[in-house]
Amino acid sequence: EFAKSKSISQQRQYLPIYSVREELLKVVRENQVIVVVGETGSGKTTQLTQYLHEDGYTNSSIIGCTQPRRVAAMSVAKRVSEEMETELGDKVGYAIRFEDVTSPNTIIKYMTDGVLLRETLKDSDLDKYRVIIMDEAHERSLSTDVLFGILKKVVARRRDFKLIVTSATLNAKKFSDFFGGVPTFHIPGRTFHVNILYSKTPCEDYVEAAVKQAMTIHITSAPGDILIFMTGQDEIEAACYALAERMEQLITSTSKAVPKLLILPIYSQLPADLQAKIFQKAEDGARKCIVATNIAETSLTVDGIYYVIDTGYGKMKVYNSRMGMDALQMFPVSRAAADQRAGRAGRTGPGTCYRLFTESAYQNELLPNPVPEIQRTNLGNVVLLLKSLKIENLLDFDFMDPPPQENILNSMYQLWVLGALNNVGSLTEIGWKMVEFPLDPPLAKMLLMGEQLECINEVLTIVSMLSVPSVFFRPKDRAEESDAAREKFFVPESDHLTLLNVYQQWKANQYRGDWCNDHFLHLKGLRKAREVRSQLLDILKSLKIPLTSCGMEWDVVRKAICSAYFHNAARLKGVGEYVNCRNGMPCHLHPSSALYGLGYTPDYVVYHELVLTTKEYMQCVTAVEPHWLAELGPMFFSVKESDTSMLEHKKKQKEEKTAMEEEME
Ligand code: ADP
Ligand code: MG
Numbered sequence: 001e002f003a004k005s006k007s008i009s010q011q012r013q014y015l016p017i018y019s020v021r022e023e024l025l026k027v028v029r030e031n032q033v034i035v036v037v038g039e040t041g042s043g044k045t046t047q048l049t050q051y052l053h054e055d056g057y058t059n060s061s062i063i064g065c066t067q068p069r070r071v072a073a074m075s076v077a078k079r080v081s082e083e084m085e086t087e088l089g090d091k092v093g094y095a096i097r098f099e100d101v102t103s104p105n106t107i108i109k110y111m112t113d114g115v116l117l118r119e120t121l122k123d124s125d126l127d128k129y130r131v132i133i134m135d136e137a138h139e140r141s142l143s144t145d146v147l148f149g150i151l152k153k154v155v156a157r158r159r160d161f162k163l164i165v166t167s168a169t170l171n172a173k174k175f176s177d178f179f180g181g182v183p184t185f186h187i188p189g190r191t192f193h194v195n196i197l198y199s200k201t202p203c204e205d206y207v208e209a210a211v212k213q214a215m216t217i218h219i220t221s222a223p224g225d226i227l228i229f230m231t232g233q234d235e236i237e238a239a240c241y242a243l244a245e246r247m248e249q250l251i252t253s254t255s256k257a258v259p260k261l262l263i264l265p266i267y268s269q270l271p272a273d274l275q276a277k278i279f280q281k282a283e284d285g286a287r288k289c290i291v292a293t294n295i296a297e298t299s300l301t302v303d304g305i306y307y308v309i310d311t312g313y314g315k316m317k318v319y320n321s322r323m324g325m326d327a328l329q330m331f332p333v334s335r336a337a338a339d340q341r342a343g344r345a346g347r348t349g350p351g352t353c354y355r356l357f358t359e360s361a362y363q364n365e366l367l368p369n370p371v372p373e374i375q376r377t378n379l380g381n382v383v384l385l386l387k388s389l390k391i392e393n394l395l396d397f398d399f400m401d402p403p404p405q406e407n408i409l410n411s412m413y414q415l416w417v418l419g420a421l422n423n424v425g426s427l428t429e430i431g432w433k434m435v436e437f438p439l440d441p442p443l444a445k446m447l448l449m450g451e452q453l454e455c456i457n458e459v460l461t462i463v464s465m466l467s468v469p470s471v472f473f474r475p476k477d478r479a480e481e482s483d484a485a486r487e488k489f490f491v492p493e494s495d496h497l498t499l500l501n502v503y504q505q506w507k508a509n510q511y512r513g514d515w516c517n518d519h520f521l522h523l524k525g526l527r528k529a530r531e532v533r534s535q536l537l538d539i540l541k542s543l544k545i546p547l548t549s550c551g552m553e554w555d556v557v558r559k560a561i562c563s564a565y566f567h568n569a570a571r572l573k574g575v576g577e578y579v580n581c582r583n584g585m586p587c588h589l590h591p592s593s594a595l596y597g598l599g600y601t602p603d604y605v606v607y608h609e610l611v612l613t614t615k616e617y618m619q620c621v622t623a624v625e626p627h628w629l630a631e632l633g634p635m636f637f638s639v640k641e642s643d644t645s646m647l648e649h650k651k652k653q654k655e656e657k658t659a660m661e662e663e664m665e
Contacts, residue, residue, distance in 0.1 A: 008083055012050075015043035016190050024048075024185055025055050028162065033155055033179045036166045038187030040340070041301040041347050044166045045076050045135050049108045050084065052131055057162075058107040061130035066113040068141035070096040071268050071275060072299035077101070077110040078276070084108075097438050098467070098532045113143035118438060120150050121388060131162045136298060137175060138167040140372035140401075146382055148178060149398040150389075155179070168298045168340065171369075178400050194308075194346040198359040206311040206356045207235055211242045213309050213354050214289055215250075218261050224306025224351070225288040227296060229341050231315045231330050236265045236291045241476065243289065260286035266300070267293045269469045271524055278302055294333070297340050301347070308345040310338060312357040312366075318376045329612060334370045338362065374403045379411040380441040384420060387427050388435040417566050417633065418445045436539055439463065446564035447536070450557075455550035456540070458500055458557045464533035465499040466608060466620065471525040482520040483592075489519075492597035494622035496561050496608075497554055503529065559632070562624040565606035566633040570618065572603045578618070581629070590617040604629065 012018060017038065027034055038044050049063050057063055067073040077094035084092055093102030095111040102109055113134070120126060132151065137144055155163055165175045172184045203209045210228050217226055230236050243263050251258050262282040266275055279302060282288045290302060294314045314333045333341070338355065345351030355362065374382075383394060391397055394408050415421045418441055420431035427435070434444040443463045450459030465471065474482045489505070491497035506526055509515040516523040540547065550556045562569075570578035576589040587610055589595060595602065608620035 012043075012047065012083060015047060017043035017047045017187050020185075020187055021047075021051055024187075025051060027183060027185050028052070028055075028164065031183055032159070032161070033163045033165070033182040035172045035175045035179075035182060035184040036164055036187065037172045037184060038166070038168070039189040039191055040168050040298045040343065041303075042187045042189065044187070045072070046080050046083065048133055048164065048166070049080060049110075053108060057130050062107050062109060062128060063131045063133070064116060064126075064129045065108070065110050065133040065135055066116050066144070066147070067110060067299065068113055068136050068139045068144060069268065069295060069299045070112055071266075071295055072136070073110045073112050074272060075275065075279075075300060077108075080108060080110075098528075098535055113141055113147055114438075117143045117147055117150070117385065120147075121385065121435065124150075124154075124389070125158055126151075126154055126161070127158075130160070131164065133164045133166060135166050136168065137165045138171045139298070140370070140374070142373040142377055142379075142382065145372060145374040145400060146385070148400050152179065152398060174400065191343065192346040192348075192350045194342050194350070195352045196342055196355060197352065198355050198362065199357055202358055202361065203356045206313070207239050207242070209356050210309050210311055211239055211246065213356070214243060215246050217307050217309075217354075218259065218287055218289070219250075221307065221352075223285075223287065224349075225282075225290065225302070225304045226307045226309065227302070227305045227344055228289065228291045228309040228311075229294065229296070229314075230291060230311055231313045232293060232328075233267045233269055236267055236293065239291050240265050243291075260284065262286045262288045264288060264290045265292075266290060266295060268295060294337065294341075296344065297337060301344075304348050305344050306349060306351045308342055308351065308353040310341045310353060310355050310357075312338065312355060312361070316370075316376070317373065332357075332361075332366055334367045335362065336369050338366065372401055374399065375401060375407070377407075378414075379403060379407055380414055383408065383411050383415060384427070384431065384435050384441060387421070388432065392426070414567055415441060418442065418564070420445070433543065436543060437536065439467070439536075442564040442567075443467070446560055447540075449560040449563040451545050451548070453550070453556050453560050454548035455553075455556045455560060456545065457547050457549035458554070459560050460533055460536055460540070460547075461500050461503045461529075462496050462557070462561070464529045464536060465503055466496075467532050468525050468528045469522075471499075471502060471522045471529070473520045473522050478520075485520040486592075487597070490594035490597045491554070492594055492599075493602075494554075494558060494561070495594050495620045496622045497557065498594045499620075500554075500557070502526075558622055558624060559628055561622045562606055562628045563632045565608070566629065568607045568609070568618075569624070569629055569633075570605050570607065572601055572605075576601060578605060586616055587618045588615045589621060590619065593618075593621050595621055595623060598623070 036044060049065050052063050067076065073094045073096055077092055078088050081088040081092040086092055089101040089103055090105050092108045093106040095102055095109065095115045097112065097114060126132065134144060134147065151163055154161055167175060176182050176184050210230070214226050214228060228239065230239060240263050247261055264278050266278050278290050290296065296302065312332055313330050314337065315328050316331050318329045342353035345353050386394055386397060395405065412421060412425060415431065420428060420434050420441060422428050430448055433448055434441060437444040437447065443466060446459055447456065447463055450456035472486050489498050489502045491501050502521065503526070506515065511530065513523045516526060567582065569581045570587050571581050573579050578587050578589065579585065580587055587607070589601065602623035604624050604626050605621050606624050607618035611617045611619050
C-alpha cells in the first residue's frame with residue numbers, strides 16, 4: 001500500500017504542472033479569472049483541482065471542473081479519487097447526464113459542461129461553487145460556449161468566485177480577451193520530437209491501411225505502444241477485429257514466436273470497465289494497440305505511446321440546414337487536430353506519426369482550426385435554455401462566436417412546430433415544462449404528449465430506451481442468430497414500440513441478466529434505460545404529472561410519438577424509399593427496421609434520426625396516420641387529398657377482400 005501511494009505521489013511530482021505549482025496558485029489568488037495553457041498530459045485536469053483543494057479553496061465550498069466529454073469526466077474523477085485515496089463519489093465525484101456519483105462529502109466535482117449548464121437553471125449564480133475550472137475549453141463544445149456567456153455574468157456578480165479556463169492549444173488569447181484581457185498562465189511543455197510520415201497517394205480504405213500499418217509497426221519496429229485514430233465505433237470494431245484476425249493468421253503461419261499485441265478499443269459508448277483498460281500496463285511485455293475516436297486527441301492521455309496512426313478523419317455533429325437537422329458526419333480533421341494527434345506520440349520519448357493522407361492534403365485541404373459546435377449544430381436545447389433564463393433576444397446573448405442567425409431561426413422554428421414557442425417566440429406552457437427535462441426537445445415533447453394522451457408510462461419507457469445506446473447485441477460471428485432474436489420483438493408498425501416491447505418483456509422476466517443473454521440484448525444498456533426511466537419519473541413526480549397508462553392500446557402511443565417528430569415526417573415514394581414531407585429530402589427505410597414485418601410499406605412514417613452511411617437511412621421509424629400529422633402538427637404537410645383517399649381506398653379494398661373470403665368459406 002505504501003509503495004503504491006508513494007509511486008502515485010511520485011507520478012504527481014513528475015508532471016510538468018508540478019514545477020510551477022506555487023506560481024500558478026499565486027496567480028489564481030491574485031486574479032478572479034485566468035486562462036491556463038499547457039500541453040495535453042501536463043497535469044491540468046488531474047492536478048489543478050487538487051492544488052486548489054490543498055490551497056484551501058474547499059474549506060467551505062466546492063470546486064467544479066467541466067469536461068466536454070462524459071468519458072473524460074468519469075475517468076478523470078476516478079483517477080483523482082485514487083490519487084487522493086478516497087472512494088469515488090466521496091470527496092471526489094462526477095456527474096454526467098442521468099448519472100450523479102457525488103455525495104454531501106464531495107469537494108471536487110468533475111462534470112460534463114452540459115450538467116453545469118443545467119445547474120445554472122436552478123442556481124443562476126452557482127453559489128455552491130467557489131471555483132469553476134472550464135477544462136478543455138479549446139474543444140468549443142456547444143455547452144462550453146454557452147457557459148462562457150453565463151459564467152461571464154457570474155464573475156461580474158460574485159466577487160468571491162473564481163474561474164479558470166484551460167486550453168490545450170494556443171487559443172488562449174481569444175479566451176483571455178473575452179473576459180477583458182485576463183492573465184494567461186503557461187505550463188512549460190516537456191515533449192519529444194515526433195517524426196511525421198505522409199501517405200504518398202490518397203488512401204482508399206483507411207481502415208485497411210491503418211490495420212496494415214499497425215501490423216508493420218508491430219512486426220518491424222522497436223517497442224512502444226500504438227495509437228490509431230478512427231472516426232467511430234463501427235470502424236473501431238472493424239479495425240480491432242481485423243487486427244485480431246491478422247495476428248491469428250501470423251501465429252498459425254509461422255513457427256517463430258510472434259510478439260504479443262494487446263488490442264484495445266476506446267470510444268464514448270464503450271462500457272467504463274473496458275475503457276479503463278487503456279490505462280493499464282500490458283502483461284508480459286505485450287505491445288498495446290489502442291484504437292480510438294478523437295476522444296484520445298486531448299481528453300484522455302495514455303503514457304507510453306510511440307506510434308500514432310492518423311486516418312485524418314473524425315465525426316462531427318453538423319446541423320444541415322437543408323435537412324433541418326443535425327447529422328453525424330465524417331469530416332477531414334483540422335490541421336490543429338492533426339498536430340494534436342501527432343503530439344500523442346511524443347509524450348514518453350521521440351515518436352513517429354503515420355498520416356494516412358498526403359502532405360499536400362494537409363497543407364491545402366485541411367482547415368486550420370475546427371469549427372466550434374455552436375456554429376454547426378441544432379440549437380434547440382440552447383434556445384429553450386436561454387429563453388427560460390429570460391434572454392428574450394438570443395442575438396443579444398454574449399456569444400464568443402455567435403451562431404449563424406439562420407441556425408437560431410431554424411431552431412426556433414422547430415421549437416415553434418413542437419409547440420414550445422408561441423407566435424412571438426416566447427416559451428409556452430409546454431415549453432416551460434420541456435425545459436425541466438434533460439432531453440432533446442423532441443423527446444421532451446413526446447413525454448408531455450404522453451401526458452395529454454394518458455399513456456405516459458409507455459412513452460416514458462420509449463424515451464428512456466432512446467436515451468441509451470442500442471440494446472440489441474449483434475456479434476459478427478452470430479449475426480443471423482441475433483437478427484432472428486431481434487425480430488421476435490418486432491412490433492411491425494414501429495421501431496419505437498419494438499423498444500417498448502423489449503423493455504416490457506425484460507420487466508416481465510424480472511429484469512434478469514440471463515434472459516438478456518438468451519435474447520441477444522445488452523443487460524448494461526437495459527439497466528441504464530431503467531435508471532434513466534426512474535430519474536425521468538422523479539422529474540414527472542416533481543411536476544405533479546401522474547403516471548397514466550394506456551395498457552396495450554398502442555395506437556395512442558404512436559400518436560404521441562408522431563407529435564414529437566413533425567420535422568422528421570416522411571412520405572412514401574417507392575419501395576423502402578421515402579421523402580421528408582417538409583423539404584423533400586430522400587430518406588430510406590433501414591433493412592433492420594421492424595416495419596419490414598408489415599409486409600407493405602406505410603404511406604407515412606416519422607423517424608428518430610437520419611444516419612448517413614451509404615444512403616440516408618432513417619433510424620427508429622414509426623408508421624403514422626396522415627390525419628395525425630394534419631391534426632397535431634402545423635400545416636406544412638402536403639398531405640394530399642389523394643393520399644387520404646388512397647388510404648380509404650386501400651381500407652375498402654381490404655374490407656371487400658375479407659368479405660369475399662368470408663363468403664367463399
Ligand atoms: P492534461 O489535463 O494536462 O492533459 P491530465 O491531468 O489529464 O493532463 O493527465 C496527467 C497525467 O495523469 C497523464 O500522464 C495521464 O496519463 C495520467 N492519467 C490521467 N487519467 C488517468 C487514469 N484514469 N489512469 C491513469 N493515469 C491517468
Ligand atoms: Mg485535460
